[in-house]
Amino acid sequence: MELPDLIALGAYFALLLWIGLRAARVRPGSSAHESFLAADRDTGLVATTASTAATDLGGGFSIAMGGLGFSLGISGSWLIAISGLSAIFVAFLLVPKVKPWTDRTRGLTTGDLFEARFDRRTGTLAAFVVGLAWLTFVGAQIVAGGKLLQATVGVDLGLAVAVAGIFIVGYTAVGGLKAVIHTDVLQAAVLFVGVVCIAAPLGLYRVGGWSGLAASLGSSPETASLLDWGAAGWAQIGGWLLAVFPVWFVSITSMQRIIAARDEPTARRAFLLTGVPIEWPLFAVGTCLIGMVARVLLPELDDPELATPLLLLEILPAGVAGFVLAGYVAAVMSTADSCLIGPAAVVANDLYRKRLRPRASEADVLRVARLATVVLGIGAIASAYLIPNVLDLLIYAYTFAAAGLFFPMLALLFWPRATATGAFASMLLGGGSAICWVLAGEPWGIPSAAMAWFVGLPVIAAVSLASGHRPSEQPRLFEAGD
Numbered sequence: 001m002e003l004p005d006l007i008a009l010g011a012y013f014a015l016l017l018w019i020g021l022r023a024a025r026v027r028p029g030s031s032a033h034e035s036f037l038a039a040d041r042d043t044g045l046v047a048t049t050a051s052t053a054a055t056d057l058g059g060g061f062s063i064a065m066g067g068l069g070f071s072l073g074i075s076g077s078w079l080i081a082i083s084g085l086s087a088i089f090v091a092f093l094l095v096p097k098v099k100p101w102t103d104r105t106r107g108l109t110t111g112d113l114f115e116a117r118f119d120r121r122t123g124t125l126a127a128f129v130v131g132l133a134w135l136t137f138v139g140a141q142i143v144a145g146g147k148l149l150q151a152t153v154g155v156d157l158g159l160a161v162a163v164a165g166i167f168i169v170g171y172t173a174v175g176g177l178k179a180v181i182h183t184d185v186l187q188a189a190v191l192f193v194g195v196v197c198i199a200a201p202l203g204l205y206r207v208g209g210w211s212g213l214a215a216s217l218g219s220s221p222e223t224a225s226l227l228d229w230g231a232a233g234w235a236q237i238g239g240w241l242l243a244v245f246p247v248w249f250v251s252i253t254s255m256q257r258i259i260a261a262r263d264e265p266t267a268r269r270a271f272l273l274t275g276v277p278i279e280w281p282l283f284a285v286g287t288c289l290i291g292m293v294a295r296v297l298l299p300e301l302d303d304p305e306l307a308t309p310l311l312l313l314e315i316l317p318a319g320v321a322g323f324v325l326a327g328y329v330a331a332v333m334s335t336a337d338s339c340l341i342g343p344a345a346v347v348a349n350d351l352y353r354k355r356l357r358p359r360a361s362e363a364d365v366l367r368v369a370r371l372a373t374v375v376l377g378i379g380a381i382a383s384a385y386l387i388p389n390v391l392d393l394l395i396y397a398y399t400f401a402a403a404g405l406f407f408p409m410l411a412l413l414f415w416p417r418a419t420a421t422g423a424f425a426s427m428l429l430g431g432g433s434a435i436c437w438v439l440a441g442e443p444w445g446i447p448s449a450a451m452a453w454f455v456g457l458p459v460i461a462a463v464s465l466a467s468g469h470r471p472s473e474q475p476r477l478f479e480a481g482d
Contacts, residue, residue, distance in 0.1 A: 002318040002319075002322075003318075004318040004319035004322060005152075005313075005318055005319060005321050005322025005323075005325070006322060007319075007322065008319050008320075008322030008323040008326060011326075012190075012322075012323060012326030013326065015186070016183050016186065016187070019179075019182055019183050019186065021174070021175070021179070022182075031362050032362045032363065032366045033348070033362050033365040033366045033369060034106070034108075035176065035178055036176035036177065036178070036366055036369055036370075037108055037176065037177055037256075037341065037344075037345045037348070037349070037369060038108060038177060038256075038259050038260055039176075039177045039178035039181050039256075039259075039260035040178060040260075041102075041103065041259060041260060041261075041262075042260075042262050043181055043257075043260045043261055043262060043266070044262055044266065045262075045266050045269055045270060046185065047181050047182065047184070047185050048181070048257055048260065048261045048262075048266055048267065048270040049269070049270040049273045049274060049278075050181075050184050050185040050187075050188035050189070051180065051181040051184035051185070051188070051257060051260075051338070052087075052253075052254075052257045052270050052271060052274045053188055053273075053274045053278045053279065053283075054184040054187050054188040054191065054335065055184065055253045055257070055335050055338040055339075056083060056087075056253070056274070056279070056335075057080070057191075057278075057279065057283055061079075061080065061083075061287075062191070062195070062287065062308065063148070063305050063308065063309075064079075064305065065077075065079070065080060065283075065284070065287035065288060065291065065308075066287055066288075066290050066291040066294065066304070066305065066307040066308030066309075066311075067291060067303075067304035067305035067306075067307055068288060068291060068304075069226075069287060069288035069289065069290060069291020069292045069294075069295075069307065070291035070292070070294050070295050070301065070304040070307040071291075071304045072225075072226070072231055072232050073217070073223075073225060073226025073227060073228065073231055073288065073291075073292055073295075074226065074227060074228070074229055074231075074285070074288050074289075074292065075228060075229050075230055075231040075232040075237075076232060076288050076291070077280075077281075077284035077285050077287075077288045078229075078232060078237050078240065078284075079240050079244065079284070080279050080280060080283060080284035080287075081279070081280040081281075081284055082237075082240050082241050082244045082245055083244050083245075083247070083248070083279055084274070084275040084276060084278075084279030084280035084284070085245065085275065085280075086244065086245045086246070086247060086248040086249070086275075087248050087271045087272075087274045087275035087279065088271070088272060088275035088276065089248070089249075090248045090249060090254060090271050091267075091268045091269075091271035091272045091275070092268070093249075093413070093414075094248075094249060094254070094258070094413070095258055095264060095267045095268045095271060096264060096268070097413050097478045098113065098255070098258050098413075099258050099259075099261065099263070099264040099267050100264060101113070101116070101477070101478070102258065102259045107259070108259065108345055108349045109127055109130075109252070109255065109342075109345050109346055109349050109350055110126050110127060110130045110250070110252060110255055110405070111123045111124065111126050111127025111130075111346060111349070111350040112349070112350070113126075113255070113412070114126035114127075114408070114412065114423070116474060116477060117412045117473070117474055117475075117477050117478070118412070118419075118420035118423050118424075118470075118472075118473055119420045119470055119472045119473060120354075120472070121420070121424060122408075122420045122423050122424045122427075123350070124350065125424060125427050125428070126405060126408070126427065127346045127350040127351075128346075129401060129404045129405055129427060129431055130250060130251075130252050130342070130346070130401055130405060131252070131342065131343040131346035131347070132343070133401035133404075134251070134252045134253070134339045134340075134342045134343055134401070135339075135340075135343045135376055135379065135380055136380075137339045138168075138336050138339045138340045138343075138376075138377070138380035139380045139381075141168070141335045141336030141339065142161055142165045142168060142336060142380060142381055143161060145160070145161075145165075145167075145168070145329055145336070146158075146160035146161030146162075146163075146165075148160075148309050148325065148329045149163060149329065150306075152309055152313060152325050152329075161381065162381065165377065165378075165380065165381035166381075168336045168337055168340065168377065169340070169373065169374055169377030169378070169380075169381075172336075172337035172340045172341060172344075172373050172377065173370045173373040173374055173377075174370075175337070176341065176369075177256055177260060177338070177341050178260075180337050180338050180341065181260060184338075190323070190324065190326070192278075192282075192283070194312075194323070194324030195286065195287065195290065195308070195312075195324065196282055196283060196286035196287070198316070198320075198324065199290055199308075199311070199312055199315065199316065199324065200286040200287075200289045200290055200293075202315045202316065203289065203290055203293035203294075203297075203311060203315055204289065204293065206293065206297065206315055207293055207296050207297065213289075213292060213293065213296065214227055216296045217292065217295065217296065223295060226292055226295065235445060238447075239447035239449065239450075242402075242447055242449035242450050242452070242453065243402060243447060243448075243449035244402075245402075246401075246402035246405075246406035246449075246452065247401065247402055248271075249405075249406055249409050249410070250401045250402060250404075250405035250406055250409055251401070252339070252342030252343075252345075252346075253338050253339060253342060254271075255342075256338065256341065256342065256345075257270065257271075287308065290307065290308050290311055291304070291307045291308065293311060294307035294308070294310065294311040295307075297311065297314060297315075298310055298311065298314065309325060312324055312325055313325070336380075340373055340376060340377055340380065341373070343372070343376050344369050344370075344372040344373040344376060345369065347368065347369070347372035347376070348365050348366075348368045348369035348372055349365070352364075352365065352368045353365050402434075402449055402452050403430045403431050403433065403434030403448070403449060403451045403452035403455075403456060404426075404427045404428075404430050404431025404434070404452075404456070405427060405431075406430075406452050406456065407426055407430065407452060407456045407457045407460050408423040408426050408427055408456075408460060411423060411426075411460055411464070412478070413478050414478075415464075416475040416476055416479060417464055417465070417475070418460060418464045418475070419463070419464045419467045419468065419469055419470070419473065420469070420470050420472075420473055421463055421464070421467040421470075422459070422460045422461070422462075422463035422464030422465075422467060423460060423464075425459050425460070425463045426456045426457075426459045426460035426463070427456075429455050429456065429459050430451060430452050430455050430456025430457075430459065431456075433451040433454075433455040433456075434448045434449065434451040434452065435448075437451055
């Protein structure tokens with residue numbers, strides 16, 4: 001990076017910190033821990049949409065999609081298309097039921113939701129599953145931030161991961177969810193404009209437009225398949241569908257955005273806009289095109305996941321490249337802190353406030369939330385060192401949560417006959433089978449995410465039909481949106 005790029009990078013981070021610290025102030029009439037964990041439950045449409053999109057796309061997906069475009073071509077865009085489809089379904093199925101409930105009960109976590117519908121034991125297990133899964137997701141974002149710093153500043157990947165992780169943990173512990181959402185607006189704008197609206201068109205211009213890109217890639221048998229929308233293969237796309245589609249339904253970041261939105265229409269529109277047009281087609285196709293252009297301009301690149309940041313340095317002028325890359329790195333950090341707040345909320349709300357100290361003060365809950373952020377963040381940095389591949393971490397996190405929680409979540413909302421015993425068994429056996437399948441190397445090419453469908457679904461159906469509701473259950477809690 002040249003001096004103007006480094007100046008732009010530093011200025012951008014200073015601006016983010018200023019926005020985050022201002023946004024972190026507690027609004028009069030709001031409690032301190034709700035401001036930290038729920039953003040005062042009064043976020044407007046622009047901020048909710050920007051934060052929802054940036055949290056999903058800004059970090060690991062930004063890096064991973066450039067890599068997929070480099071190695072698979074345009075067919076890699078189906079990964080984000082599936083995510084966008086899931087967001088649309090959440091807008092119509094999840095938001096109308098969950099948002100009124102969270103506003104009425106002041107619920108904060110997925111554990112609260114499961115405990116209210118089923119029982120405390122099931123709520124505790126749900127909180128543990130979603131907290132552990134999204135802590136793994138934080139590791140993916142730290143790896144992505146480290147790779148960006150490695151590629152742009154030229155530092156060792158291990159040092160870059162440590163620097164990115166420390167910054168993420170410190171920023172999250174101070175700012176909370178409200179600060180994250182406010183900074184997401186700037187980050188989403190810079191990321192979207194810089195990568196999709198500037199970098200992708202400039203990259204195409206450098207290779208002679210679409211016709212030039214097609215001619216360059218089509219001239220070699222090794223790269224001709226990058227122009228084929230079906231090159232990923234039905235098995236790969238099916239694996240993505242099984243792993244990614246359930247995630248918006250069980251994501252702790254989805255829960256946070258629904259909770260933080262001003263009202264139900266705001267939350268519903270935010271998820272719709274995130275699905276279409278933001279995720280598909282703009283971001284999905286744009287980032288894959290960048291990877292494909294990098295395949296032409298940087299054919300000797302060893303790590304496909306560095307395609308996007310290195311191409312930005314290649315095609316953008318000094319200063320502009322630094323500003324766009326700053327947005328890129330910041331978006332990674334924002335995704336990480338959003339995901340880190342979720343597990344911290346599980347510790348502070350589901351463990352500390354509910355189990356250990358039911359009479360704890362707001363100050364105590366907030367202090368525990370910040371301490372949990374630091375401790376869990378250190379654990380996320382360690383996981384980033386153990387699995388230094390962004391896409392692998394993303395898929396592992398998605399698979400673990402999807403296999404354990406997807407069908408219990410749907411049953412919670414839409415099947416009054418579902419019992420706490422059935423949901424608990426489905427979470428244990430669905431999630432456990434997925435882990436075992438991963439450790440076994442996914443025999444016969446069957447993705448581990450399929451265990452949610454092959455094991456989790458029949459288990460919750462069979463066990464629920466064979467068992468009765470416990471006295472603590474509320475089987476009609478979400479009937480007719482109540």
